Amino acid sequence: MNEADADGWQVSEEEVDHIPFSHTRYPEKEMLKRSQEFYELLNKRRSVRFISNEQVPMEVIDNVIKAAGTAPSGAHTEPWTFVVVKDPDVKHKIREIVEEEEEINYLKRMGPQWVSDLKKLRTKWIKEYLDTAPVLILIFKRVHGFAANGKKKIHYYNEISVSIACGILLAALQMTKTVPKELASIYLPTL
Amino acid sequence: MNEADADGWQVSEEEVDHIPFSHTRYPEKEMLKRSQEFYELLNKRRSVRFISNEQVPMEVIDNVIKAAGTAPSGAHTEPWTFVVVKDPDVKHKIREIVEEEEEINYLKRMGPQWVSDLKKLRTKWIKEYLDTAPVLILIFKRVHGFAANGKKKIHYYNEISVSIACGILLAALQMTKTVPKELASIYLPTL
Structure with a gap:
């Protein structure tokens, strides 16, 4: 039993097989x-605030999230959870949470320089598109996980890892030519 | 003159034209x-520690960095600098810096749980591949920038923004079938 185990944290599994890597070039x-x-293709992507209400096949959403899940992560802990929301009432509740947090950003949290810097982008804390979009993908960073036996597992570099996965998600959406929505996850509480 | 300006921070440009966005679906x-x-394709990517010494055309490196630079960023501040290194002496000096920092990670900074969690990945602080790889792409986050007049410009969410760009960089490398190297930038000091 090592120090970490004594603290109730999961000890890593010992041996895993070495699998040779091959690739074509x-x-x-x-x-x-x-x-x-x-x-x-990527250079055509824009962070738009007007979103189409056209439906997207769920299999496409599954594939772009699976692509995001191939991201590298600190000690391969994969510290992310993707939640797909289609229900209009749940989407609306999310909009309310996001707008409430965003209003605080504009009125006090971020300060006058931030508000001034955003002026030219003509953004505001009202986000109608969270109702309009047929699907929302919520991205949560998990600051720790659990092993099969219930012990806590540390998630190293969790914010960096989740953000890398977001970059791959945006690339996947753009490759698929599904219009990506603004990354609103940063205003939401973590799981 | 607003508060932020008085502090020596750049005030945002006022008006920019609205450019309509169109896309195909x-x-x-x-x-x-x-x-x-x-x-x-993305699912075939692996974080390998054995890197080929085969040359890669510089135009390919330019393109993958340009793709990474299409990432969204807080208030569109693009808080990243990509530095491409080919010179063997400079690569070796970078290896020395990275190994020195990584040794501290293993011996004290990250703690015994981290060392235990990495065991199954069989990593160590020695990184021969930083000499072997024909090209290193160093990624720096810039915590602030400068406007044309020399005043400071705040870079919001700079770590998240740079990490999203890294995700797109990895996707671009995998699309091109250039073997991506480990993201070593996190051990380097910021610009």
């Missing part, structure tokens, strides 16, 4: 073409 | 196919 010309096309 | 079947293929 495109010829240089193809690499160049692919990197160029990916950049051009 | 694939038929559902195509969206499904694209989201599936993107997930399958």
